[in-house]
Amino acid sequence: MRVLSFPNALDIAYELGGLGPVSQVEERVFPDGEVLVRVPEADEGVVLVARLYPSVNDNLIKLLITLDALNDMGVRRIVLAIPYMPYARQDRRFRPGEPISSKTVFKLLSQLGVSAIVTVDLHKEYVAEYAPRVLVRNVYPAEEFAKALPNVDVVISPDFGSVRRAESLAKALRVPYTYFEKYRDRNTGAITLIPRQELDLRNKSVVLVDDILSTGGTLVEACRSARTLGASAVYAAVTHCQLLKDARERVRSCVDRLVCTDSILNEFAEVKIGPVLRGELEVVL
Template identity: 55%
Template sequence: MRLYYFKNAEDLAKAISARLGIDARQIEERDFPDGEVLVRVEPAREVALIARLYPDVNKNLVKLYLALDALTDYGAERIVLVAPYLPYARQDRRFREGEPISSKTVLSHLKLYPVTHVVTVDLHKAYISDYVGGIRFINIYPSSQFAEVLRRWNVSHVLSPDAGSLGRAEALAKALGASYDYFEKFRDRETGEIYMRPREGTSLQGKAVAIVDDILATGGTLVDACKNARMLGASAVYAAVTHCMLLGNAREKIKGCISALYCTNTIPCEYSSVDIARPLAEALASIL
């Protein structure tokens, strides 16, 4: 099997190829002045393709589909797609009448090609893999890697900002040997405004707390959860977020409340201290 990668995933590709002992080759890419793109691949029967799809998700998705199409035309019989962050996963159902299920739309294109597996990190909702029956998803949550960096702070309680992330809180709490819980969150579908309140009877007095989530975009949810944790008596509030976009003034928002932020390098940023190359390599080794 050959390991191919797009240029923006070179760091992951080299780390994974070193662990697996296989050669990594970069896909040739071109961006034209009119916004169109082109790729060029080397033919291979079996391919593992690493695609970092954020930022510029729309352009990168087109490049991905073009690469998959070219590989298929040149005889690829098996393709394993490694997409550390899978875009459009948050639109996993119709929230309002007339909307598409965007995650289904994006994933449905994979069924056109001999993609047998998708290896990803902390998929927003695991059930969206059901939209592409026949393709096996390996969804990694780096709980042990987060635990390694949080253990130094003696975190005794893990919090999810809502019930949807409770599985993440449970996994990290188990790795830390800590307790866990979640906040109740309500979102206005028209305005996007979020309302959050702690569950009845929750007390964090004197505890070092870690808040977990899959995505940090504008920082509103994380900061609201942090403020609620502080109001409940938390002595320190840390954050373990898998995909850190840090849009707008998110950096300024979190500095006012979060004691320390830990992100993975699915989306590289100054907080990407948690390397997911090892679990990605382990996932690939299990299926190659």
């Protein structure tokens, strides 16, 4: 199969070595902001690599019109490799009148002839159910994080929502894991995070896991709680590091070391996502 890539994802495309020849989608932006793409060549089967962050909305439109162009060219099988799936956090209707944005994205992709999607660390795995006709492979890079952070005693999720990530990394490291529960003092309003399991963190090195680091508030709160409970070192393994506003400074104020993937390009990206995607694509193809 041919590997087709948008310009901002060529680094990942070339890490998919052996899957097929690599071609680049041509892009053009008109003065009014509208975008145009051109697919130079395609085979009957295509692996399309799309890094959709940042400029999520523009990149989603580029992806959709590229998929339509591939359909018009008669491509019979389209497999998407999307390191970071945008809009996945809107996985349910939080208030009346809101869309389920993750459903919208998956529905559009399924309607444009996508056969399979390989993505990394969806915010909630069940959003893949919004594309029932599409094979969705969601991979969490536990082994890669474990190699980057080998000397850890305990894995902690900052809340119950990331406990599956903590469990996966703990299994790779062969250490225990837990997650924090949030308690608020009714008199002072102060928030305290307490481990769900009775684990002694005194003089232990711990690693906090999460899927997205945006402003850093949750991560820093969890880090401070781990310090209060006696942790000697606090690391963080985060898959998608957006690092918005003053997140870098906030995280550095508490966390000893931050390890991210390059699903979103950043200076803490020690884990290459291309080989992770390649392993899943070999299964799909």
